Amino acid sequence: MSKRPDKSSSNRLSSSPPDELNHIPLLKILSSADRQRVLQDLTEQHYTKRDVIFREGDPTEFFHIVKEGTVKCVKSSPEGKECTLKMLMPGDLFCCDAAAFEGARHPGTAQPMGDVSILRMNKKSYFDMLRRNPDAAIEVIKHLGNRLNEAQEKAKVLALDRADQRLASLLVDLATKNGVKDPQGIKLPMRLTRQDMANMVGTTTETAIRIMSRFKRDRLVSGTATRLIIRDLAGLKALASA
C-alpha cells in the first residue's frame, strides 16, 4: 500500500486496517468506540520529496500525524539560510498546538524527506476529540512536553558546543531514537546528506563535510547520505560531551 505518491494524493481512512494505526500512541489510548469516530475524521495524504506539506506563514488548518516516512521542520531566514529544527518520524504528532490559536500561522515549513504518508484532521474535530477524551489531551501534553525538552536541549547544544560536538550530538540522537540495527553498527533510517546535517546543527555544508570526513577516518561513522552508519556510538557520545 501507499505505492502511489504522485502529487499529494488523499484517501479516506474509514475502512482501512486499524492494525496499522495501533503504532500511534495517541490513537491507541482512545476507546474503540471513539477510535471509530476519530477514524471518520482522519484522512490520509501522500507526499513526495518535492512537495511541501505546509509552508512557514500559512494559516493552520489541520492537526497532523506522521504515518510513514520522515518529515523535516524547517525555518528560513530572510537571507535564504535554512535551519532544520526537527525530524518527525512515524507516530509523531505535529501542529497539535499551533492549531490552538485562532488565525494562527505555521511557524515553520514541513517538508517530506522522501515519500511520506500523513494522517490529518481539521481543527474542530481535533479539539472535539480532546474535549471528549481528557486522556488524549494529556497524551498531547506529554508529546508537547517531550518536544519542548528536545528543543531546549538543542538550543543548549547550539549555544555551548563546537560544531563537531553538535554534529556528534545529532548523530547520537538520531541513532538512539531512530537507528536500526545493522551488521556494521547502527543504520540511520532516512537519507541524510552532509547538507541536511549542516542545517540541523547550524553550520555550513563544507564544515559538515570536513567533520564527517574526520569521523569517518576515526571509524566513528561510515557511508554517505543513502546509507549512513554509526559505527561507534560510545565514541560519538564521548565527543559530544567533551
Next chain:
Amino acid sequence: MSKRPDKSSSNRLSSSPPDELNHIPLLKILSSADRQRVLQDLTEQHYTKRDVIFREGDPTEFFHIVKEGTVKCVKSSPEGKECTLKMLMPGDLFCCDAAAFEGARHPGTAQPMGDVSILRMNKKSYFDMLRRNPDAAIEVIKHLGNRLNEAQEKAKVLALDRADQRLASLLVDLATKNGVKDPQGIKLPMRLTRQDMANMVGTTTETAIRIMSRFKRDRLVSGTATRLIIRDLAGLKALASA
C-alpha cells in the same frame, strides 16, 4: 503580602484574595466551584535570589505557576558553562509537562532572579484537575505550544545569527513581552546583567559587554543591569533581522 522571602517559606492559599489569582489564564477558565477546589491544592512558596526552586536532575514532584517575580530556566554543561533557556514571568506555567512522566527528572534548573512567589500543586492534583477540566488541558496545550515555538525560534536564531543579532533579538523579545513604558523608552522589569544576557544568547560576558557598549553608543539602549532601557526598539528589530 509576600514581604517575607527569607528561606523558601510556604503558605496555604485557601482563604487568600482570589482577585490576585485572576491574572493567571489557567485559573481564570475554571468554573468558580472548581477554582475553589484547586485553591485547596495550591500552595504558595517564596524564594530569594540565592535559592534554587529545583535543580537539573531532581525528580519532578510539582506543577508550578509564577505568581510574582522572574524565574530563569538554566542548563549547564559538564565544563561549567551555563545557558539560560527562558525567563518565566508572572502567569507562566512550568513543569506542566515534565510532571507527566513517571520518574521524570527536571531537564534544567529553575532559579529566581530576585524575590519571587510561586504557586505549586502536586502531580496528582494537577492531573486530576486536567481530567475534570478539558478546557484547562487545552489551555496547557496552548501554553506548551507557545513555549515550543519560542524554543524553536530561539534555536533558529542561535543557529543562524551573529552574536550582535542574537542580542538584539533578545532585547526586542524582552521589551515586547515584558517591557514597561518609561519616559526614556521601554524599561525591562528585571535586573539583567551583561552576563545574564550572554548566557541567554550563547556568547561570552566580554562579547556581550562589547556589543552592549556599541548599542549604547548607537543610542539603541541605555543603562545597566539595575535599570536597562530600550531606547530604539525599531533599530534593534532592524539589526536583529539584517
Next chain:
DNA sequence: AAAAAAACATGATGTAAATCATGTTTTTAA
C-alpha cells in the same frame, strides 16, 4: 546509457568571536 545535477572533497584566505589580561566603576555585604 548518457547527461545533468547533487553530493562529497579539500585547499587557501578572511573574520567573528573566544580567550587572556588588566583596570575601573558600581553594587552588595559586613
Next chain:
DNA sequence: TTAAAAACATGATTTACATCATGTTTTTTT
C-alpha cells in the same frame, strides 16, 4: 561606611569556522 565582590570596560592574541574556489564522485533524471 568601608571592605569585598560583582559588574562593566577595553586591549591584545588566538582560534574555530565561514567563505571562496575548484575538482571528483555519486546519484538522479531523461
